[in-house]
Amino acid sequence: MSTLNYLPSFPLPPDPVLLFGLLLLSGFAGGEIAHRMLRLPRIVGYVSAGLALGVSGLGLLDYELARQAQVFVDIALGLILFELGRRLDFNWLRRDRWLAATSLAECALSFGCVYLALVYFDIAPLYAAVAAAIGVSTSPAVVMLVAQELRAEGQVTERALNLVAINSVVAFVLATMLLSWIHHEYRAGWAIMLSHPVYLLTGSLLLGFVASWAAILFGRWLGKREELHLVMLLGLIVLAVGAAAALKLSVLLALLAFGVIVKNMDRNHDLMQVDIGKVGQMFFIVLFVVTGATLQLGELMTGGAVALVLILARFVGKSIGVLGFAYFSGIRPGSGGLLAIALTPMSGFAIVMVYNATDLYPEFGAKLAAIVLSAVLILELIGPIAVQFALKKAGETAA
Amino acid sequence: MTEETLEFRTSAGFSMGVELELQILNSRDYNLARDAADLIGMLEKTLNSGAVKPEITESMIELNSSIHHEYGALAEELRRIRDVVAESAARMNLRIAGGGSHPFHKWSERRIYPTERFKRLLEVYGYLAKQFTIFGQHVHIGVPDGDEALYLTHILSRYVPHFIALSASSPFQQGEDTSYQSSRLNTVSAFPLSGQVPFVQSWGEFLDYFNRMRGFGVVESMKDFYWDIRPKPEYGTVEIRVFDTPLTVDRAALLAAYVQSLARYILTERPLAPSRDVYTLYNYNRFQACRYGMEGRLIDAYTQRHAAIKEDILDMLRVIAPHAAELGGGDALGQLAGEIEAGRTDAGWLREAYRTRGSLNDVARMQSERWMGSALANI
Numbered sequence: 001m002s003t004l005n006y007l008p009s010f011p012l013p014p015d016p017v018l019l020f021g022l023l024l025l026s027g028f029a030g031g032e033i034a035h036r037m038l039r040l041p042r043i044v045g046y047v048s049a050g051l052a053l054g055v056s057g058l059g060l061l062d063y064e065l066a067r068q069a070q071v072f073v074d075i076a077l078g079l080i081l082f083e084l085g086r087r088l089d090f091n092w093l094r095r096d097r098w099l100a101a102t103s104l105a106e107c108a109l110s111f112g113c114v115y116l117a118l119v120y121f122d123i124a125p126l127y128a129a130v131a132a133a134i135g136v137s138t139s140p141a142v143v144m145l146v147a148q149e150l151r152a153e154g155q156v157t158e159r160a161l162n163l164v165a166i167n168s169v170v171a172f173v174l175a176t177m178l179l180s181w182i183h184h185e186y187r188a189g190w191a192i193m194l195s196h197p198v199y200l201l202t203g204s205l206l207l208g209f210v211a212s213w214a215a216i217l218f219g220r221w222l223g224k225r226e227e228l229h230l231v232m233l234l235g236l237i238v239l240a241v242g243a244a245a246a247l248k249l250s251v252l253l254a255l256l257a258f259g260v261i262v263k264n265m266d267r268n269h270d271l272m273q274v275d276i277g278k279v280g281q282m283f284f285i286v287l288f289v290v291t292g293a294t295l296q297l298g299e300l301m302t303g304g305a306v307a308l309v310l311i312l313a314r315f316v317g318k319s320i321g322v323l324g325f326a327y328f329s330g331i332r333p334g335s336g337g338l339l340a341i342a343l344t345p346m347s348g349f350a351i352v353m354v355y356n357a358t359d360l361y362p363e364f365g366a367k368l369a370a371i372v373l374s375a376v377l378i379l380e381l382i383g384p385i386a387v388q389f390a391l392k393k394a395g396e397t398a399a
Numbered sequence: 400m401t402e403e404t405l406e407f408r409t410s411a412g413f414s415m416g417v418e419l420e421l422q423i424l425n426s427r428d429y430n431l432a433r434d435a436a437d438l439i440g441m442l443e444k445t446l447n448s449g450a451v452k453p454e455i456t457e458s459m460i461e462l463n464s465s466i467h468h469e470y471g472a473l474a475e476e477l478r479r480i481r482d483v484v485a486e487s488a489a490r491m492n493l494r495i496a497g498g499g500s501h502p503f504h505k506w507s508e509r510r511i512y513p514t515e516r517f518k519r520l521l522e523v524y525g526y527l528a529k530q531f532t533i534f535g536q537h538v539h540i541g542v543p544d545g546d547e548a549l550y551l552t553h554i555l556s557r558y559v560p561h562f563i564a565l566s567a568s569s570p571f572q573q574g575e576d577t578s579y580q581s582s583r584l585n586t587v588s589a590f591p592l593s594g595q596v597p598f599v600q601s602w603g604e605f606l607d608y609f610n611r612m613r614g615f616g617v618v619e620s621m622k623d624f625y626w627d628i629r630p631k632p633e634y635g636t637v638e639i640r641v642f643d644t645p646l647t648v649d650r651a652a653l654l655a656a657y658v659q660s661l662a663r664y665i666l667t668e669r670p671l672a673p674s675r676d677v678y679t680l681y682n683y684n685r686f687q688a689c690r691y692g693m694e695g696r697l698i699d700a701y702t703q704r705h706a707a708i709k710e711d712i713l714d715m716l717r718v719i720a721p722h723a724a725e726l727g728g729g730d731a732l733g734q735l736a737g738e739i740e741a742g743r744t745d746a747g748w749l750r751e752a753y754r755t756r757g758s759l760n761d762v763a764r765m766q767s768e769r770w771m772g773s774a775l776a777n778i
Contacts, residue, residue, distance in 0.1 A: 026517070089426065092492040152504060153425070155437045224758035269761055273428035331491075332440050398510070 011257065016057040023061075023069060024282055026053060027289035041146050041384035046285050048381075050292020061293040070288045076283035077141065078241035078255045079276050081168075082233075084140045085259015086273075087158070088165035098329040103163050106343065107320030111136050113317030117309050123371060126185060130178050131371050135314045136344065137171030138164045139383060142345035146387040148277050154396030155331045160387075163322075165256065167343075172253050175386045176200050186361050191315055208257025213242045215262050219271040230274040299374045308376035318343045328387055335394060336387045342390040345383025346376060403478045405609060407548065407602055407619070410466075410541025410635035412666070413726060415473065415659045417464040418537040419644050419651055420454055421484075421770070424494040428761035430505040431458035431532070434493055435512060441487045450480060455517050456509040456532045460484075460495070468540070470659070472727040474652035481648045485774035494767035494775075497651075499534050499569030499583035499643025501760040502766075506530045508571065508709065527590060533583040534644040536566060538655045539636035540662045547666060548630040551637045552596050553673035554665045555628055555658075556681060560643055560688035560697050561715065564646050564708045565735070566642035566654055568745035574759060580692030580746040581643050584685070592618065593625040598675055605630070627685075633723025637662075641685075646745045646769050656731035660723035661715070667722070676700035692744060709739055 007162070027046040033337030053061045093100040114135040118128035145163050147157050175195045183193040215236050222228045237255065244254040262271060300307070319340040326336025358365025391397055425432040432722040437458045442451045443449040462480055467473040488495045509529040511521045542548045567580035571597050579585070587593050597608050612618050621629065631638045639658060645651050664670070677700040687695030693709040706714075723732045738744075748769075752762045768775060 064418075087427065089492060094424075096490045096492070153433055155434060158425075158492060224756065224761070269756075269764065272758065273760065312740075332437055395436075395513075 004396060014065060014068065016071075017071055019065060020286065021078060023286045023289045027285040030289075031285065034046055037205075040180075043142060043145055043150060043288055043384040044381060046288035047295075048291035050289040051295060051297070052292075053289070054293025054295065056295060056297040061290075066290050066294050069286060072146070072286040074241050075238055075389055076287035077251055078145055078237050079234075079280040079283060080141045081252060081255035081260040082237050084144060084161060084165045084168070085256045085261075085277055086252055086263045087161045088256075088260050088263070089162065090260075090264055092162065092217065096383050098325045098327060099162065101359070102159075102325040103166045105324055106163060106318045106340075107136050107167050109321040110167075110314050111174065113313040114310055118306070118311035118371070121306065121309055123306070126178075126181055127368055127371060129181070130175060130368055133174035133178055134165035134170055134372055135171075135310060135375075136174060137346065139345040139379075140164050140168055141284070141287060142383050143342060143387055146384050147227060147391060150388065150391055151398035152391040152394075152396045154285065154394060156335050156338050156342060156394040157391055157396050159329075159331070159339055160390075161356045164341070165260075165341060168252065169256060172250065173201065176250075182361065182364060190330065200250055201253070203247060204244065204253035205257050205321045207240060207244055207247070207254040208232035208259075209250055209259045209261055211236050211254075212261035212265055215258075216266050216270055220268070224272060226272050226274060229272045230276075230279070233274055234276070234279060238369060246336045261322060262392060286353065290360055295377045295380065297377070299370065303370045306371050310371070310375045311378060314346070315340075315344065338390040338394045341386050344386040346379045405606060405632045407545035407630070407632040408635035409543050411468070412543060412695075413540060413659055413663050414466050414468055414541035414636075415655050416466050416539040416634075416636070417473065417477065417651055417655050418539075419477075419497075419648070420464045420534040420536070421460050421462060421644060422498065422534055422767075423458050423460055423488070423498040424496055424501075424763060426492050428495050429494065429760050429767065431501050431509070432493055433457040433510055434491060435460055436487060437670070438491060438493065439489065442484060445483055445487070446480065447653050451484075453512045453514065453517075455512060455520060455528060457503075457512050458504070458509060458532055459512075459534065469726065470652060470656040470731045473655055474649060474731075475650040477652050481770070481772070482774045484690050485771040488751055489771070494764075495770055496744065496763065496767040497534070497568065497644045497646040497648075497770040498766050499567070500533075500572050501532070502749070502753075502762050504532065504573035506532060524590065527586075530586055533569065533586050534725040535640060536642035536644045536651050536654065538639045538642065538658045539612065539631065539634060540639075540658060541634075541636050542662075542666070543635075545605065545630065545632065546600070548632075548635075548637050549596070549600060549602065549605060550673065551662055551665060552628045552630060552658075553598070553600075553677070554637070554671055555637070555639065555661070556595060557671070557677050557700065558661060558715070559627055559681070559711050560684045560695065562639060562641045562654070563643075563688035564692045564695060564744075565657065565712065565739075566645055566650075566745070567689070568643040568646055568744045568749065570749050571759060571762065576750070576753070579690050580744070581689045583643050584641065584689050587625060590625045592623055592628070595678055595681060596626055596629060598673070598678060600673065635651055642744070646748065646766060647696065647772070648770075650745065653731050653735050656723070656726075656728035657735060659726055660719045660728050660732060663722040663726060664719040671701060674700055692746060693739065693742075713739060 009124055026049045030045035030049030031042030034040040035042045051057055111132045115128050118131055119125055179197050180193045201241035215233060218232050219229055240254055240258055241251055244251045322340040323336045415670050423432045423434055435453050438460060439451050439453060450463055464473060464476050484495055505531045508534050511517050543552055563581050565757060569575060569581050569583040572582045599605050599608060627641045628639050642654055680698050680700050684697050688708055695708045696705055697708045697711050698705055716732050723729045749762060752765045
């Protein structure tokens with residue numbers, strides 16, 4: 001038999017490249033089925049493919065494999081957050097104060113509503129607060145990719161993306177600050193209580209700043225050649241994602257900061273606008289398949305009621321925040337409601353935060369997961385549909 | 400079909416009005432945006448009705464001045480409208496730019512503005528309707544009656560190359576340098592009903608022509624003629640449509656002042672009689688102006704003289720100077736002459752912007768910064 005050892009042994013050992021191909025193709029097939037047969041956003045198909053393959057389905061994609069695929073997920077998130085950061089325009093917020101007010105209001109009200117609702121239903125304040133902080137954020141990945149898929153542009157699309165960028169940052173900062181409370185709860189020393197959030201925030205921002213500075217210098221040196229700028233930025237994005245992970249910083253904040261700082265620091269307009277979408281698409285598909293694979297349908301049984309409370313309270317908070325100022329902001333009547341609907345998705349980021357919490361304090365993480373992950377599961381499927389509905393209704397998709 | 404009477408309304412002599420078609424850009428890569436409806440909705444709250452209108456695609460907006468008799472008041476109104484429009488656009492994170500063409504947008508990405516008329520144009524003209532995302536300035540001059548309108552139209556046709564060279568600001572199209580100073584007019588020429596008014600002298604004859612065309616079913620109203628210069632009976636004006644939208648409203652006001660003084664000269668001194676030769680040479684002269692701008696060669700149908708368009712304009716500015724002074728536009732014409740002598744044109748400015756920056760995104764950005772001016776910085 002030893003003469004046949006050039007043949008593979010079965011079962012095949014897990015291989016990242018094989019895994020990537022499998023995830024990509026299954027997600028792609030799911031996306032096309034959702035799009036062609038059900039007229040749903042492709043993302044719903046990617047997530048469903050993940051659900052079918054994952055722990056709640058056939059069990060082919062278990063947690064171990066999902067962890068191996070994390071590198072692709074991180075790259076996908078990095079690309080999306082960088083792009084989102086580049087869209088966050090401080091000048092716009094300065095010129096349209098009502099947009100800034102809308103943003104503050106929807107963050108504050110969604111936090112407040114979720115917190116109060118959960119506390120009312122007997123969830124302990126600490127858990128309610130962390131869940132509320134997570135609820136503040138809208139999924140950047142879902143909103144950006146649905147907008148990209150529909151080739152949407154217009155006031156609802158642009159405003160939604162800016163609100164998403166801000167509420168992602170606010171959610172992250174809130175959650176990081178609550179970390180102190182968690183540390184306190186688990187009797188960690190006061191030094192850890194203070195230094196961990198500070199390390200996360202300043203470290204991630206600093207990483208974003210260094211990457212921006214490098215991008216601008218490179219861009220100036222390269223001259224105005226879009227294809228060169230694309231490769232250079234892709235390289236820096238992947239590098240920054242890797243650095244953030246290695247230094248135990250926040251990929252989310254670092255990459256978002258990279259995008260924001262690069263946009264606002266580039267006074268000479270040395271950097272070109274590049275289209276990351278086509279290159280990123282394969283990572284984006286894998287991101288959603290893996291997300292779907294880790295979701296547990298079983299959670300719905302136990303956490304379904306709490307999830308509904310969370311989702312409703314969150315929607316009420318965001319809607320009041322957006323509708324309260326829609327009239328003053330320069331958009332057509334009716335657009336305010338659509339904008340609120342476009343903020344529905346909540347996803348990947350929440351899962352990452354739950355797992356981060358689990359890594360630190362497993363018991364805390366498990367309790368939090370029970371509250372948050374069912375809501376994520378529901379919104380992971382409804383969210384893309386809500387965004388598609390809002391952007392189509394607003395007439396901002398390509399004809 | 401409603402019967403159009405085409406009765407020619409009387410206007411106060413040498414009154415003028417300006418329409419400007421402008422580009423709506425996003426502030427990310429400065430490609431054309433699609434926010435016309437939202438922007439118009441916001442502007443209607445602040446500007447008087449009729450001051451802003453939609454155009455054929457959702458990336459365009461049309462601004463209209465009111466009726467003016469003097470250059471100074473027109474320039475002031477245009478600047479005021481500019482400030483309001485710039486401020487509202489900035490609030491929506493949009494940019495507004497002048498110029499006859501967007502340097503790099505792709506026509507296939509354009510969307511027709513959803514009104515019945517524009518949808519019908521898309522049905523009739525197909526891709527030409529989307530390619531019509533080009534930006535012109537129209538100048539109206541008031542005349543007392545239809546006969547005068549036709550006379551003025553025929554004589555102004557001699558000066559069409561002037562108007563083209565003075566306003567040329569569309570050197571780039573679809574991401575390429577076209578080598579033209581005004582590439583916009585090539586797009587207009589593709590339309591079957593573009594061209595010139597028929598060679599008729601009286602309003603009665605013109606009505607015969609119009610009714611014949613309507614009888615054939617070729618047109619329904621005057622709007623269907625895309626002529627370079629056309630009488631506009633319901634306003635009581637002659638409308639000149641060959642101008643590219645200049646990069647600034649100040650330049651737009653200067654161009655209107657030039658037309659106004661020229662019209663006064665033509666209608667009060669009656670220096671020339673309408674001539675078929677003007678139309679024989681028309682396309683040659685028009686091409687020269689589009690391709691070479693100020694350096695183009697113009698053949699004068701009346702004298703057979705060949706001259707650079709630049710020289711021909713400078714000569715004309717001297718001839719009409721007394722009329723400009725009479726109308727309060729002396730300074731304006733002086734300014735225009737100064738620009739010509741210094742060799743400054745909008746097309747030249749755009750090419751220089753591309754040369755220094757190396758990217759058409761930057762050109763579009765600078766175009767919008769130039770048009771919005773201090774309004775962008777101040778809010």
